[in-house]
Amino acid sequence: MKPTRLRAVLTATVLVPVLAWTLFPIYWIAAASFKTELALYARPPRWVFTPILDNYQRVLYNIPFFQYLTNSLVIAVGTTVGSLVLGTLAGYGFARFRFRGSSTVRFLVLVTRMAPRMVLVVPYYLLMQKLGLLDTYTGLLIAYVSFALPFTIWLLIGFFVDVPLEVEEAAMIDGCGRLGVLLRVVIPIAAPGLVVAAIFAFLVSWNEFLFALILSGVEAKTLPVVIAGFSTDVGPLYGEMSAAAVMVMLPNIVMTLVLQRYLVRGLTLGAVKG
Amino acid sequence: MRGGAARAGRGFLLPGLLFLFAIDLVPLLYSAWVSLYNWWLLRPRDVRFVGFGNYAGLAADPEAWRAVVVTSLFTAGAVVVEFLAGLGLALLFAQPFRFLRPIRVLLLLPLFVVPVVGATMWRVIFHPEVGVLNYYLAQLGLGKPAWLSDPTLALVSITMVDAWRTIPFMFLVLYAGLEVLPAELFEAAAVDGASRWQSFRHVTVPLLAYIMLVALLIRGMDAFREFDIIFVLTGGGPGTATQTIQMLNYRVFGLGHMGMANAIGVVTLALVAAMCLVLWRAVLPPRREAAPERP
Numbered sequence: 001m002k003p004t005r006l007r008a009v010l011t012a013t014v015l016v017p018v019l020a021w022t023l024f025p026i027y028w029i030a031a032a033s034f035k036t037e038l039a040l041y042a043r044p045p046r047w048v049f050t051p052i053l054d055n056y057q058r059v060l061y062n063i064p065f066f067q068y069l070t071n072s073l074v075i076a077v078g079t080t081v082g083s084l085v086l087g088t089l090a091g092y093g094f095a096r097f098r099f100r101g102s103s104t105v106r107f108l109v110l111v112t113r114m115a116p117r118m119v120l121v122v123p124y125y126l127l128m129q130k131l132g133l134l135d136t137y138t139g140l141l142i143a144y145v146s147f148a149l150p151f152t153i154w155l156l157i158g159f160f161v162d163v164p165l166e167v168e169e170a171a172m173i174d175g176c177g178r179l180g181v182l183l184r185v186v187i188p189i190a191a192p193g194l195v196v197a198a199i200f201a202f203l204v205s206w207n208e209f210l211f212a213l214i215l216s217g218v219e220a221k222t223l224p225v226v227i228a229g230f231s232t233d234v235g236p237l238y239g240e241m242s243a244a245a246v247m248v249m250l251p252n253i254v255m256t257l258v259l260q261r262y263l264v265r266g267l268t269l270g271a272v273k274g
Numbered sequence: 275m276r277g278g279a280a281r282a283g284r285g286f287l288l289p290g291l292l293f294l295f296a297i298d299l300v301p302l303l304y305s306a307w308v309s310l311y312n313w314w315l316l317r318p319r320d321v322r323f324v325g326f327g328n329y330a331g332l333a334a335d336p337e338a339w340r341a342v343v344v345t346s347l348f349t350a351g352a353v354v355v356e357f358l359a360g361l362g363l364a365l366l367f368a369q370p371f372r373f374l375r376p377i378r379v380l381l382l383l384p385l386f387v388v389p390v391v392g393a394t395m396w397r398v399i400f401h402p403e404v405g406v407l408n409y410y411l412a413q414l415g416l417g418k419p420a421w422l423s424d425p426t427l428a429l430v431s432i433t434m435v436d437a438w439r440t441i442p443f444m445f446l447v448l449y450a451g452l453e454v455l456p457a458e459l460f461e462a463a464a465v466d467g468a469s470r471w472q473s474f475r476h477v478t479v480p481l482l483a484y485i486m487l488v489a490l491l492i493r494g495m496d497a498f499r500e501f502d503i504i505f506v507l508t509g510g511g512p513g514t515a516t517q518t519i520q521m522l523n524y525r526v527f528g529l530g531h532m533g534m535a536n537a538i539g540v541v542t543l544a545l546v547a548a549m550c551l552v553l554w555r556a557v558l559p560p561r562r563e564a565a566p567e568r569p
Contacts, residue, residue, distance in 0.1 A: 008372070021438070022381055022383065025392070025395035025396055028406060029394070089287070090287050096286075097286070116498070118523045119542050120539075125527075126532065127301060143297070146293065149293070178286075207389060209505070224502075227388070228390050230394070241398075248388050249388050253383065260379045
C-alpha cells in the first residue's frame with residue numbers, strides 16, 4: 001500500500017510531539033552544560049547562546065571526577081569480562097545440550113533478574129560488611145555480574161543456536177574438544193552477539209545506582225551516585241551537574257546509535273521469543 | 275546426542291548457574307533469617323530474636339499500607355500509560371513511512387540514558403522557579419504547578435518520567451510482535467470487508483495477546499521495583515506522597531532497622547514471586563509446543 005499524503009500528514013502530527021517529548025530533556029540538559037550562569041537562569045529561557053566550556057572545566061577540576069570515572073570504568077569493564085566468561089559458557093551449554101528441565105532452568109535464570117534490587121541490597125550490605133568488602137570494587141563487581149549474567153546468557157543462547165552444527169562437528173572430527181570448538185569455532189562466528197552482550201553488561205554496571213549508593217562510600221563511588229548527589233539542589237551547581245550528566249550519558253548514547261540494530265534485537269528477544 | 279554430552283553440558287552450565295544462584299539465594303536466605311530479629315545497625319550487642327514480630331509490626335503500620343497504595347497507583351498508572359502509548363506508536367510504525375528507521379532510533383534513546391541522569395533532566399525541567407516548563411506554562415496563564423512538591427502532582431510527575439523512560443520499551447516489544455504477524459490474515463480480513471477497527475480488534479489483538487501480556491507483566495514488575503527515578507525526583511516525598519514500598523524499605527534501612535528492612539524485603543519478594551508465577555504460567559505453555567527454537 002502506498003502511503004497517501006493525508007496519512008503522511010497524520011503520521012507527522014503524531015510523531016513531531018512524540019519526538020519533542022522524547023528528545024527535549026536530553027537536548028535541554030546538553031544545552032545547559034554549555035551555558036554561562038547568566039544564560040542558565042535567564043528569563044525567558046535562552047534557546048540561542050554562545051557555548052562555553054567552563055562547566056566542564058569546573059567538573060573536571062573541582063571534584064575528583066577522574067577518580068569516579070576510573071571507578072565506574074574499572075567496575076564496568078570487570079562486569080563485562082565476568083559476565084561474558086560465565087555467560088558464554090552457560091549460553092553455549094543451554095544452546096547445545098538438552099537435559100530434563102532445561103527450559104525450566106533457563107526460565108529460572110531469567111527469574112533471578114526479577115528480584116527487586118532493594119530486597120537484595122539490604123542483606124548484601126550486611127554480608128559485605130562481614131566480609132570487609134564495603135566500598136570496594138569487588139563488592140560491586142560481584143553484584144553487577146549477577147545482574148548482567150541472566151541477560152547475557154539469554155542473548156548468547158540466541159546467537160549460539162544460529163551457529164551451524166556441521167561446522168562444529170567438522171572441528172570435532174579434526175580433534176577439537178568441546179571447549180576448543182567453543183573458543184576456536186563458535187566464538188568467532190558468534191562475535192557480533194558477544195559484542196552486544198558486552199555492551200549490555202557494560203551498561204548494566206555503568207547505569208547502576210542503588211547498589212553503588214548503598215555499598216560505596218568514598219573509595220568506590222561511581223558516577224551515577226555523583227550525579228544524584230548534585231541533584232539534591234538544582235540551585236548553585238546547575239551548570240556543573242549538567243556537564244557531568246552529559247559526560248555520563250555520552251557512552252550510552254554513542255553505543256545506542258552505533259549498535260541500534262543489535263540492541264533492538266537484544267531487547268525484544270526475551271519478550272517476543274518467550 | 276553422544277554419551278559424555280550430559281557431563282560436558284554440566285561443565286559449561288555449572289559455573290554460571292552456581293554463581294547466579296549463590297549471589298541471589300544466599301542474600302535472600304540471610305535476609306529471611308535477619309527479618310526474624312530485632313536488629314539495629316548501631317546496637318550490634320542488642321540483637322534479639324522476635325519471630326514474626328517485624329512482620330506483625332509492618333502489618334499494623336499505616337505507613338506500610340500507604341506505601342502499598344502508592345506502589346499500586348504508580349505501577350498501574352505507569353503500566354497503563356506506557357502500554358497505550360507504546361501500542362499506539364507500534365501501530366503507527368507498522369505502516370511504513372519515510373525516515374522510519376532514524377526516527378525509531380531517536381525514540382529509543384531514553385531507554386539507554388542512565389536512569390539517574392534521565393531523572394535529573396526532568397528535575398531541572400520541573401523546577402518550580404528556574405524550570406523551563408513552568409516558565410512557558412506561566413506565559414500561557416496556566417500558573418506554576420508544584421510538580422514535585424504537591425502530594426498529588428508528585429505521583430503524576432514520577433509516573434510521567436517513568437513513562438518517558440520506558441514507553442520505548444513497550445513500543446519496541448509490541449512493534450517486534452506486530453512485525454511477525456502474518457500479512458495474509460489482514461488481507462483476508464480486508465477482503466471480508468472488515469473495517470480498520472474490526473481487523474485490529476479481531477485479528478491484531480488476539481494474535482498479539484500473548485506478547486501484550488508478557489510486556490505488561492515485565493513492565494509491571496519493573497515499575498513495582500522502581501527506585502532511581504523516585505529517589506532523584508522526590509526521595510519519596512513530599513511527606514510520604516511518593517513513598518513506594520522500595521522507598522520505604524530504603525528509608526527503614528537508612529534508619530538502621532535491619533530486621534524491619536529485611537522483613538519489608540521478604541514481603542516484597544513474595545509479591546514479586548506471585549507476579550512471576552503468573553508470568554511463568556503465561557510463558558511456558560506456548561514454548562512446550564514450539565517447533566525447533568530459532569531466535
